[in-house]
Amino acid sequence: MSLFPAYGGGQPLAPGSAKEEAKPEEATATGANWKNNESYIQKHIEDVNIATQEAQPDSSSSSEDSEEEADKDKQEDVPKTKEIPRGKRLEFDASDEFYVDKKSNSSYRNINTLTKPTRPRYKTRMARLRDENHKHRGFSRADSKLSLKNSRYVKKQLPVEALSEEEVARLQEQLTRSKVLVQREPEVLDHWLELHRLLNLNLDKANRLAVAEHQLHTLEAALEHHPSNQQILRLYTDVANATYQASEVAARFEKMLKRNPFEYILWTNLIMVTQGNMARCRVPAVLQIYAYSMRRMHVGHTDEITRRFETTETDVIMLKLFHNCLLFLRQSGNINRMFSVIRLSMELNFPGLTMNCLEASAANEAPLIEFEEMVLGSGMPMPEIWTRVEKLRQAYCYLPYPISTSSSIEDFKGEWDTERYMFSDDIVPYAHALKSPDNRLHLLLVVVQLTKMPLIRSCCLADKLNPCIDEFGETEAIEMLFAVLADRHSYAVSASNYADCDAPMMNLAKEMSVTPSFMPHFVGHDVYADTVSTLILKCSEAFSDEETKRRIFLILWLRFQRLLIVLHKLTGKLTKSYVKDTRNRIREEISKSENREVVRFYTELALCEFEGQNDNDNDWRFFSIFWKIITEKSAESSRISCPDIMHLYIVCAELLIQNRHKDRAIDVLVSLCIETHIILDETSISSKQVIVESIKSGIKLVNAELKALDAQPAEMALEEYFMPNRLLILLRALSLLDTLYDPRNLEVKQFLSDLQQKEFGPEAAKTSERKRFLREQVMEIQLLQLQLSISLAGDIEIYCGFSERKLEDLLDRGLDEFPRNMVFLQHWTNLKTILWHKQRARFIRTKAGIASLAHLVIAAHSRVQIIEPTDTFSKDAIRVAVRNRLINLFETYLPTNSNRSEMEEEQYRALRRNSIYWRLYMTCLSDTKATFQRSREVLLMAIDECPWDKALLMEGGKVLPNELSFLQDLMTEKEIRIFAVPEELGILRDQ
Template identity: 65%
Template structure:
């Protein structure tokens, strides 16, 4: 029969019997001549009156056809009847073949072997079958369910029955009575909020939320400064009402209690994080009012009853958030102008000229702009590069309107870079207490992208409440573990991870920055260095604080050496200039006798691979100190001995390291460049002497205040130095000894246990550092002997279990995050789930990304022909991880939802998402949807909009209009660039 029955004469018997037969004597027309004509749509006229009677031959043919039809009906009745289903779109009168039954021969391929043979699964065996659930018994779906069980180990909570509901309703009634009788009990209010959230009456969610808000407002009248109730109130209000209504409620509460940082930060974020309300002027008005209110302080009897000793702490937090907002919105000129005014206001005896713009420093900008303008690139690319160049060079404010770095559009540029007193004074106020001056300096230094927070305790002291406010968008802040290395004994295990971190920072860094691959990095690095030296002059009368600022300066120089070395830009000339500047600084009269400065100088030489020079520096200091006294009495000298011993371990010289450590424990000087052999008796004597000193330090710890000063976080600690020395001796000398490990475990459980450190900031910090020493002990055992004896106290424990415990208690510790991300011996799902559960904000996300690159880095080295496939695999895995936190993920866990509340306000999260989409050649629609979602969460962030312009050049005009609408700083107007290109 014909493939196309409507064309031609090929017909089935049933179809031909229904049509008119040919007359006798006429020849049947050839089918080939009429194949182009479709006769199905031609209506033929039949004249009934002139129709001739049918012949006998036709009757006989009809009789034979009826018998054939009966036989077919008998055969159909013998077959199994199909179950009733959906009606078919065809019947038996169709003139083409319909495959109603599956042919099993099509499911087997005899020419292929079994491993290469594709498997064909029938989802609908018959067309009349009902819809089939493909996930019912699918092996892939069962495998997916098994993987999900790794993350979700809790069973689904069934809906409560009638008895349970009645019991909970009775409990709710009793709780309401208890709240009225004893409103001063906090637990009653929290239990009432939890029971109302269950919605036992199945009421409208809006009604339930309003009832919760009413009860929380009543609770705040009795507990006005309780942070737990304040967080519950802000969370319910943000989820219930629109931004304007939430802001009105927060303003009403702030009139009654103006000294709550939680309310101020949420009020600011309601305006700053809303796409419709976000505007630089509107946000700054709230900052102006809040900081003026903090400066005025308690001015009436109503506000005096709130528990608040001083307002400097809140004002410093608000000042930090204000400068962070200006930096993220591109107003770096405004930010540095506020920094300069605040420093000169609180330290009137100094002038910070290093924060002022100079035309001579910005001269290279003109040459770079001319190269870009004459490059012939598309206009969007030219504008983006000119904008980045000006942002790199023109970040400092002008002192007057006449100073300028270029003659083109001179007045316009000067007006935007000059700030009068009316733009600065409302946001800057003098501190009320002189004890907070160092806090102000560290806030300023941190906002200049200097990574100085390595400890979780220090992070809680300087940058608390990350869930209320967006974190820093500076990727450079994650270099803290490289600036202040945990231990040089195991530094070789971190070099690969450091390289992966730096490679990620190259893609995510934003100008102005000191990253060596960016244009203008020298100007910004020089500004930060001069600022640190200027801040050191503030504390000329306070030696610990002055030393702290100079140590930060030396560590910043060390970071620059590490970055230049990692990017292949560490030249002899560059390092020689660094070495000369460091030597000039140390040779000053006030710095000549500070041992800690020489230690940092030696570490700079170590990072540049000049081991001989480093040991020479430390040897000269030890020789000089041994001439002054035969005993080690200075904590800085003890730290120098410890660093020297770790460097010997790093170089594989264990005997020299043991000799230096034993001398440290005995408190006697020894030449560090010579091999000193100690007997077992001397080693045991050194350990006993160290234990005596440790017990003395533990006894003295009870007499010290519970709160630590900021400088104590950065300076060496004698107790921690001795504990680390004891552990290193035990690993190198006799790894089967378990006294030190048992001792550390006892300290962690008793004197520095979880309950003992709750009310003591000092003990909590020491507990964190002791946990770092335990991890160093295990890692060094693996590095030296190739195996680890997982014994600490009375139970077996592995490094990954110890790290999980550390991340649970100290989630923002950079050493723990780096160690966990660099592990390659654990399964990926464990590594991923732990970082997701770690409440460290964007730090945990970035370490998760670096862990992916770190794992796939092995594939790149061994397989040179699959780099592109590996890169795509990395991007796809990153996209999958990023989408895990999104609200569009129906399988999102509660932990991931809480993590998203922090990540959604950080541009690093969204920029990383768009960057991975662009690398995988995703559709423009998908990238645009992500950009719209990102702008809805971070409408003030300039780096996010610039990334959107790079990924979606078509939307550049709309993004530029959005920058103008939100008052985001634009250094190069499109019209200006167009005119400059035509010159």
């Protein structure tokens, strides 16, 4: 057969084939004369009327002429149509050796995947009310078709405002002028910032690489004149990260650190180039940079290059790097090494102090085996078994093994984990002795904070202990929200006012907390709580020769005991036996000879008794503690001079106010304002004249304290943040007394307003740390004053003209000046009368990092708690609505949001390095029945931002169980600590 069947070469056709129906002329044409095949010549086909061919009757010639004329007229009227040729039916012939496709295959009509340029881009426009160009219109089919067609193949460019020639010429002149100004006046910072802004406009339409290199060169010149300016360093970091690869950016930072090795921002950026990069992040590589940086701070000023930085205190930078290093160890799961470094650091800085409490105990880990056997025999899928066993071992096996001795080996026989044994090379590079003994308090406070103990409630204290760095991740411990529970703002207002926020806060903490933790819902929480308690007492023992610092840690220990009681109460697990055990522990500690005479400890004991009682209890044991102390101190002296006694009086008055003993509270406050002990006579009632005179006396005492304030240094010592302040106690007493006496009285309120405008004004707060702290505390007192008047009178308008708007303005100013103040965040979360978009916008503007986002999530949940489920709004519908609102919130910060504001972009710089943000995002996606592909994309984005965080990877395995093996391999690759090897669990389950 011929290769081309259409040209058979004159061969005979097979019998029964369709080719036998062909005419002889066609066969001849396809034969020898195939070159002159006439079938391809277009022949002329005459138009023939079918009707005339069918009807041909016999008639005379005369009639035929007339009929022919009529037929011609009809032919002209009928439209001409071409004859459609019929196609031949093709059939399969086995002798042809080829297959004729008679029926189309529908599978070829669909394409499973498209190449990248032709993939459709489905973008959701996240419009806002403030968008000017957005047209609010309904759905249009034509618009949807047009948008789909355009978005599928054409990428729309962002609207860029084209500059006119006059504007370009003006900006170029301004650029030339800025270049001249930085040469003439290089010490002026604004000239360099303006030059950087003009260079970023790219007026010459140059290559972006050339523009970036020009900007970097300019910023390097600016750093020579402003070596430690944070604005220039931040701009340099942004341009370098956007221009070069991570390795080249790291080389540039190393080169800059050789010239200025005592710049904390440069060190953090160098660390994040490795720690925050998916390709470069490995735990040993990151720890190597930490070791090098801390070693450099320990060596200090040793060469001629660093002589000009002799004024820089290296201990401050060392403490910041120490905090970040331990935070990285905790987030990467290396908790054993973290506690080993803590132990070595404390022993180096406090010679003679033994830290055996940070060694593993076989007795504490005994319940672990029983829990593991229950999980292994439960019949759950292997991914779920691995997740639960990993959390169990992390909750119990967080401490390193003790020094290898025969007894310790015998205690842990059969359970020896080599990674829990710490060698000197594992911990020595990260622990150094501080040069100044004054910084040891800062060190121990950082240590206590890293155990997830919430001790920071004030914004000023947060700025002093650990300043917020945009490029560096904050803590992933959600327990920081409990600072308002461990150290309440005031006891004058009942805790039931915050009940709507407490429940969502506890639910959020249960979801986001990571073992080991003292949260009561965790298995093994009591073991970790004992470890934290013992560590705080060891810190107090370290300052045995410094009484003030020793008391600070005992106060923190008492607050921690009170916090545990509150957490057990909120989770419904508080029992009388637990309260009794806590009471016995506190009394045993207070009964020691060195603590027996400290009034502040008895105040904390009374607060623990108050928190431990139920709502229906009439046991006023805490008041008996107050009356006993007052009786003893009044027998010694009739005057109140000690700040601890003044603090006891103010706490006693607030508890009396909460329990509706208004007259008794007024007597206590009057005694405090006149600095005279109260006479314990229940029938005594202060007259109006006595109250007015006591208010005047209190104002005189405040003025005397204000005069003494000028003689004190502008910088506050760290211990002053934890000790009672006479000025603040007097101001609080005046505010409470004035509100109880007459809420309409303006004297004390105007006095506080004058303080905020003059002595503690914004300008004074910028130059003095002490006045800034006092300004923050006075603002809290103003908030308490308004809050108390509402609870007592029940009408917000009674507060001397204060309206709901005044309350919002007070909190708005407070969050603007002190964004990390937990009291202001809690009160703004608790507002129910404000519109959601206003509440949301205020949290977005608050530069508090993950704390503002967490409170925003709590606010979203608390607002829907007042909605009772009905037929229209079921529980599931409300839950889905809240989840959708939260997903919209999380996506607002993402770079994929084309309508993202500058403030949201700035907030994302801090949120993107925090695993809580990504874990909340993935949890909401899993609860709203989102596709696995969408959850997977979010997981990959989160891993790219936080590749070192173990809690994030564990959350990813929970949301996407199919990806768990990949995540386990990633943990192994990054050398993240894994307590339970999957192969080991497989063997144990089979056994």
